[in-house]
Amino acid sequence: MLVLPMTERIPTTTLDTNANKIYTRRTQGFYQQLRRYTGIPLLLSYVLIPWLSINDRPAVLFDLSAQKFHILWMSFWPQDGILLAALLILAAFLLFIATILVGRVWCGFTCPQTVWTMMFMWAEDKCEGDRNQRIKLDHQPWSLNKLLRKGSKHGIWLLISLITGLTFVSYFYPVRELLTDVVYLQASAETYFWILFFVGFTYLNAGWLRESVCKHMCPYARFQSVMYDKDTMVVTYDTGRGKEDCVDCSWCVQVCPVDIDIRDGLQYACIDCGLCVDACNNVMDKVGYSRGLIRFTSQHAIETGHTQLLRPRLVAYIISAAIMTGLFSFTVATRSPVSLDVVRDRGTHLFHTVHDGVENVYTVKINNMGTVDQTFTLSVEGRHPYILKGHHQATVRPGEVYVLPTRIWRAQEEQSRPHDTLEFVVTSTTNPDISARQKASFIAPVKVALNAKG
Ligand code: SF4
Numbered sequence: 001m002l003v004l005p006m007t008e009r010i011p012t013t014t015l016d017t018n019a020n021k022i023y024t025r026r027t028q029g030f031y032q033q034l035r036r037y038t039g040i041p042l043l044l045s046y047v048l049i050p051w052l053s054i055n056d057r058p059a060v061l062f063d064l065s066a067q068k069f070h071i072l073w074m075s076f077w078p079q080d081g082i083l084l085a086a087l088l089i090l091a092a093f094l095l096f097i098a099t100i101l102v103g104r105v106w107c108g109f110t111c112p113q114t115v116w117t118m119m120f121m122w123a124e125d126k127c128e129g130d131r132n133q134r135i136k137l138d139h140q141p142w143s144l145n146k147l148l149r150k151g152s153k154h155g156i157w158l159l160i161s162l163i164t165g166l167t168f169v170s171y172f173y174p175v176r177e178l179l180t181d182v183v184y185l186q187a188s189a190e191t192y193f194w195i196l197f198f199v200g201f202t203y204l205n206a207g208w209l210r211e212s213v214c215k216h217m218c219p220y221a222r223f224q225s226v227m228y229d230k231d232t233m234v235v236t237y238d239t240g241r242g243k244e245d246c247v248d249c250s251w252c253v254q255v256c257p258v259d260i261d262i263r264d265g266l267q268y269a270c271i272d273c274g275l276c277v278d279a280c281n282n283v284m285d286k287v288g289y290s291r292g293l294i295r296f297t298s299q300h301a302i303e304t305g306h307t308q309l310l311r312p313r314l315v316a317y318i319i320s321a322a323i324m325t326g327l328f329s330f331t332v333a334t335r336s337p338v339s340l341d342v343v344r345d346r347g348t349h350l351f352h353t354v355h356d357g358v359e360n361v362y363t364v365k366i367n368n369m370g371t372v373d374q375t376f377t378l379s380v381e382g383r384h385p386y387i388l389k390g391h392h393q394a395t396v397r398p399g400e401v402y403v404l405p406t407r408i409w410r411a412q413e414e415q416s417r418p419h420d421t422l423e424f425v426v427t428s429t430t431n432p433d434i435s436a437r438q439k440a441s442f443i444a445p446v447k448v449a450l451n452a453k454g
């Protein structure tokens, strides 16, 4: 385990732009390109996924009002909460594996905070110019030029924030309906609140707080160091070589989004974005030295020249992740594609006496959790010959719940029990293996039963 030095002063987060503002320098290189080529597909996926449809419904929709989640061809219900928990645990294991192997690459390349900040910084660079131009502009008195530059930057930031807010809400509210309702002022106050909340959240986080979130708010930054070992590949300054080759140009500091000097050693604030690697490689090219004074490497590699890839802790995490993946896949593949919920009528009468018999009323909910339309037959089994009145069949679309009001009749004979348990059964007409059962109680008048005993 490698513990990072925490003795340095931890600066406070502030919105005061003059006090703590970081003016990062633009750089080019492999890691800068890699960040771009991982960020763009993630952004596009985020914006486009709500527009995709499968079986005439959104491919991904967290339908909170109906208490169901649609993810591609699968639908998850409250009873599938264990699957979602398993998915989160699996994601945590994958994050641990990535951290042990290559440090905070999640933070540096794929975390939404990083990707959105990159996009906001790109807009800033286009509107206000490079590092020196931005510093100069901030120190200039207000003028039309400054107003236009600042105004266009904030306009683009707000536009990106609006698209982000609308897109986020469209994971919970079908996107086409959302846009129509918002434009025609038909959406609920709650919907407008959440859109505005995420607009403000994005604007504040990516525009103003930026990597302060990574440094001071993200819990992952605090515990990631305990996952490092001497073979973890992190952005490292080669101190031995630096005594000869570092030209003290400070480019590695100027490009750093968290404003640290990697030459001071491994620091908790470093998000392993690799921008200082690119900056230093460019300097090394200019001065004619070999690249790699700052590079992704491990402490072991610096000391001994090699990195051990497979370590016991890493193997344990990989095995755990493989087991979780297997269990999750098995549970999803073998779970019944139908579930049944039977609720007794909550009316004032527990039963009705009808035609020499007794009738109980139920609400039957047939939940098609599969991927295709299914026609189900409803039947009832019990100690007595129960007769189901009303509809016996229902065609249910994938991800839908079909509500079937049902009456069950039973002859009231001398030997009949006043309270009995019966079982509702739904079976697919095309595949008898797809079925579900649910027990329910049947209530008859006690008086008749007592008479029968007497
Ligand atoms: S030190 Fe280098 S890798 Fe770490 S955050 Fe700064 S630029 Fe990125």
Ligand code: SF4
Residues within 6 Å of the ligand: 245, 246, 247, 248, 249, 250, 251, 252, 253, 263, 279, 280, 283, 293, 294
């Ligand atoms: S960019 Fe490289 S050469 Fe320049 S100060 Fe940083 S480590 Fe030294």
